[in-house]
Amino acid sequence: MTLRNFTGFITLVVFFITVMLTRTEWNIQATAAGIQEVEADALVLSNGSVLKGKVRSVEGLSVEIEITSNGRTLKRTYPKDRVRSLSIAGRPIDLKTGRPISADSGDKNAMDGDGDEDRKADRSERDVLAEIEELGSTPPSWFESTPLDYPKTLDLAWPEKPGTPWDSSKNVGQYIWDRINPNESRWRSGVRLIDHVRSTSNNPEVQKRAMRMLGDMYHNLHQDYSRAAYWYHQSGLKSQPSLHPQAAVHLADCYWHLGSKSLAMNLLKTMTSKPYTAIKLLGDMGETATALELAEQFSRSGHAATAFLYAGDVCRVAGRTDEAEVWYQKAVEAIPEAEAEKPHRKRDRARAQASIEAVRFYHLDPKKVKDGIYRAGSIGYEAEVVTEVNVVNGMIVSVQVVEHREKQYYSSIADTPRKILRRQSVAGIDATSGATITSEAIINATAKALSQGRTDL
């Protein structure tokens, strides 16, 4: 055998081995794909809710789907007119024929439901704006039946600068702050009052303020994003977002919740200076880097501690717990000495410290937790929020808030545990908007509770 031949032989062998190896790799990849669960079927209902499970039949006038939740199989049958879209194994299905729609005509965005209950599936900007115009302009179903009751001492002229002292029986804004916001039972009549002010005032400035206030109320209290966005639009906020930065961030949040990240991002981009609340929104939208950049800008302002707290939350949601801990630490340090004794500062400090305590446990896998019922608490808005977590066979089967004094933002009391259950983890759960502090307390308490039963120590 000549050297030449030998080289040729070697080359051949190498080629074969390479091919073999590559093929093996292919095989491995193929096997891995086989092991991976087939993408779940997804059903999007007309209200925007997304169900994932196994579609059993698409025949006739209804769709039957099996959902697995908490280790149980639930069966649901929906009439087709309540279904917005359907996908089986990742492929969009034509509801009429029950067959897959060809790739180009499919509405891919509709399939993307990450289980975030209060956020609608991604949609086009046009759809979102159309919904805002259509739905947002109509009064809610309860509007007519809600009585217009407000103290007769209230000054409906609503001057821009309320005189001192603070008097919630006279000044509309202070009345909203003192009496409407803390009482859920008054949220509807609050909307009624502000709408009354809007429709009866002759002063365009007051009308605009009332519209922004309506937007704030629909967004913060009712979580009714299309109506909130409608009234923000009416107030002319869209053209001058920097004049009312808080409201603008709320509007962007509405866009995001209604299913359009691009609208939200565009709005934020037009703002010359963003308030620290934008940090949370950016984080929620997955723009972690931008969010942290923004937080950094606040480091010299009086809001540094709050901004850093938000930044920590952003890192936590993104799963970057080490960084989150650093941000929380920075938040503690950023509280100015002079103000450390003020109640809201104390609260911020306690929150940051509670998050530092809990942040190490965010990524705790419930599979590494012994079966049992665990209980732990973390600081909330008013006092400690205590949750009880039940773990069975490495699964979180229940999360219950057993002790709390958060009367104001009750939605997160039910909402956050549900999210934890669905995700089977506390990592990456975003706080219920408008109830951030309570949600966080639940998340922290749950993480701490789970840590009591960890087996990997």
Added chain:
Amino acid sequence: MRLDWFLPCLRISKAGRPERPVGRLARFAARILPASCFSDRRTKQRGQVRRFLRWMGPVWYSAPWRRVSQTVCFFLFLWLFFVVCWPYSAIPRQGSSGWIPVEFEVDSRRILLVNDDLTAAERILSEQGAGAQQVFVQDPSRGTDSELHLPAFALDEAGAEDSETVVGDSAAGSMLHLLAPENLSAEVLDELSLSAGPWTLYRQDAAAWPSHYADHLAAKERIAAELFLVIDPLVSISTAIASRSWVWSLTSAAMILTLCIFVPRGFCGYLCPLGTLIDLFDWLAGSRITRFRVAEGGWWVHIRYYLLLSILIAAGCGVLVSGMFAAIPVITRGLLFTLAPLQNGAANGWYQIPPLNGGHFLSVGLFGAVLMMGFLRPRFWCKYVCPSGAVFSVGNLFRVTERKVESSCIHCNKCVEICPFDAIKADFTTRTTDCTLCQSCGGVCPTHAIKFVGRWEAQGLKVLNDPPTHETPLGRRGFMSALTGLAASVTAGVGSAAGIRAGSVNSDGTGSFKPVRPPGSVPEDKFLQMCIRCGECFKACPSDVLQPLGFQQGLDGLWTPHVVADWAGCASSCNGCGQVCPTGAIRALPMEEKRHARMGLAFINQSTCLPIAGREACQLCVDECTSAGYRAIEFITVGTRTDELGNPIEGTGFLAPLMIDDRCVGCGLCQTRCFAINVTEKRLLTESAIVIRAVEGHEDRLMTGSYR
């Protein structure tokens, strides 16, 4: 009515008779019971049965039916008092939890629910008190404030049958098929479609106003809890006179008085639980200590008439004092202040017993005195003092039956000795106003000379005044003594009325002590005239919200119920006090009315309330009021800091309570909570920062009509 007439086995055998027991029952008893129960006929040794009867006393032997009736009534009274008026066994409405909705078909509206608990379906299907075949669903994960109100679902009968077989086969759990109503709203459809449970099922509407205390009392009250109070005629007659109004229990008084035409003074002999208790006391203690015994006759023998007259005169003057002396209120209050706290303490913990006041000691003292009179003579109270008995004595004038003695009387004096009411004169004839027709004398009469027959039967009767009775006919002396008594009673009646009126600090109603009365109380002047001070409402009141007034309101308000909200608040699901009130001083309101009846109004102390004073966050009263369902306290933000521009700073200030006066019924739950936590436990305050007061315009005191 001798026991041996009914049980011949008790008879002593006569010479020459066979010595075997007579009668089938007795022979059977002789076969199964040990020989020691029976008397030995040859040696004349008494057996255990006879010894037991002797030990029990001669009356058991001579008038057993009277004793049986007394026993039954006494235990009935105790049962009504200790069991029916015991609110603590009421359980709040409970649902069946853990139901997972596994199937929901929008078209057919059928829902299939499963539960890990094998017996859950059976239990919910068989639950008592459920009206229609309906099930109410709650999703606990939504929280109690949820706006979503799921409709009632029908139980799907066909489905229920299926479920049994499925349950039997798989043994995996229970199944339940429900049928949703038509025209479901979008929100309800979403809940049904999206919720993964677990749900809690109720057979009654879980969102409805709670009524477990009321339901519990109604279920137990097959016999009215205040039965004995309403058949004490003095209670209703005196309250009717004092308040000059119709008192519903007058009908019961009329019934018992009619009955006592046929069994003269039968109430005292057969029914009255106080009489029975005095009998027991006399048997236990009175018969052993004889040094205080007084003679049969004396100035005291007619006290009861004068007392009755005084009470009625006082009532005529609009002041009610009968509660102090009437038989059933005396025993009710006596047990209330002695045994009821023991029952409460033993069952719920000794710290649950409210503190005592002067009124308690006075009442217990009076009750003790009533019993102690047994040392003077057996049933001294009943014979000579009890004004309720006097009503029956007067009623005896219209009697149609009475005790008669025939000429076969041998003057053996056995009847005089056994008579518990001193109702037999020295000539063995009857003092008709005293005789309770207990028939003990008939039982001991060796010649069967005593008959209980129609009043006008007059054949073969014994001659009167033989032996002579030495009793004064209504001559000059008798007339004089009666006149003196009358004068005394008129003076006492008018005097007590005037004294109590004058002593009442509330008579002018200006700025003086104004107690918070139970829900449904009639206007205050009428209330004081109608409340018999029996204490039944205290017993029926869960956790002693109602407590007896001491002397704060003078003698007029003594032992009347008032709300002590520092101790406890009026349970929103209870209407017990009105249900057991014998006179209607507290109206018997249904739950629908009671929840609207205002007792008073809560006032927040603007200088001590913790969040208002800026001390710390506290929302105890708001939580309490909201969970009770009144929602009369809202939040208000106080102490908000503002920035340079005058805008409020997020997170500053406290949430403080704010009263919505229109919604407050004055139940006092808020005050209870504030007192228990902020005063007792944390010692932050010296008195509750929220207190209820009875104020003009915020207190519903109606004689008739609705509170809604």
